[in-house]
């Protein structure tokens with residue numbers, strides 16, 4: 001089968017690989033129908049993710065059809081159409097029992113990281129019964145690809161951890177696919193204001209279409225000032241960091257109102273400054289989280305019921321044989337205006 005293989009920092013190739021096989025009774029082999037590229041895949045290709053070694057098939061999102069099941073799989077059968085979660089959960093370990101699937105001692109984020117992933121014609125999914133979701137007929141399958149990772153990530157790490165409430169003022173720093181997923185799902189809770197901050201005017205335009213009440217281009221260095229002006233000097237109840245660099249985390253510390261919550265989503269590669277000399281008395285909370293995908297069943301229902309339309313996040317389509325071109329487009333988002341790219345088998 002063909003698959004996209006990480007070949008070491010800066011290198012990747014679409015090449016022939018052996019078909020995956022059932023190695024544990026709880027495994028399923030899924031034939032991929034649609035997949036996509038994540039910002040995390042770009043980090044892997046740069047060499048930033050040390051757990052992912054050269055030779056690995058990457059990708060942790062997608063939908064497919066069950067091709068084969070192990071003897072221990074009871075929920076699915078050959079031919080079922082399924083949504084693949086980016087997090088594999090055994091459902092039995094201490095962390096799974098607490099709903100923290102991301103820290104499953106027998107799984108977690110392993111797909112396209114420590115085991116072969118979804119940018120391939122076939123993928124082996126461990127703990128299939130508790131890591132796959134059945135797709136109902138008639139649902140827009142492209143929209144569902146957004147449920148493998150980015151929608152639960154924006155919702156769990158940003159909206160839930162950030163305690164977004166009716167009438168709240170929310171700022172989301174970063175209008176990439178994760179920031180926009182946060183923007184879409186924040187609206188379940190009817191915040192009064194959602195301020196989107198980014199460097200890219202195109203992304204801010206998209207954010208307006210997605211429901212942002214205000215947008216701020218931070219390239220002039222005055223984003224903090226502008227947020228404070230918009231909130232009458234008070235700041236925001238929830239500041240969500242969806243970039244992963246020190247400057248954007250500091251911005252969250254600068255705009256948080258007393259009693260507020262800073263919810264970090266961004267993947268940070270270097271340390272950030274914690275300004276406790278200002279924040280110690282402000283009754284604020286700072287949260288971190290790796291997506292657990294515990295809200296995937298709920299999000300599936302909201303997409304089926306058309307309460308949200310994750311299709312808005314899809315900017316480009318490619319055939320699987322053109323996946324290298326898809327990477328080029330996704331990797332140069334400022335020029336190509338790429339958000340999420342659908343890769344069709």
Ligand SMILES: [Zn+2]
Pocket residue numbers: 038039040041060086149150
């Ligand atoms: Zn991802």
Ligand SMILES: [Zn+2]
Pocket residue numbers: 089090091092093094095096097103104105106107
């Ligand atoms: Zn577990």
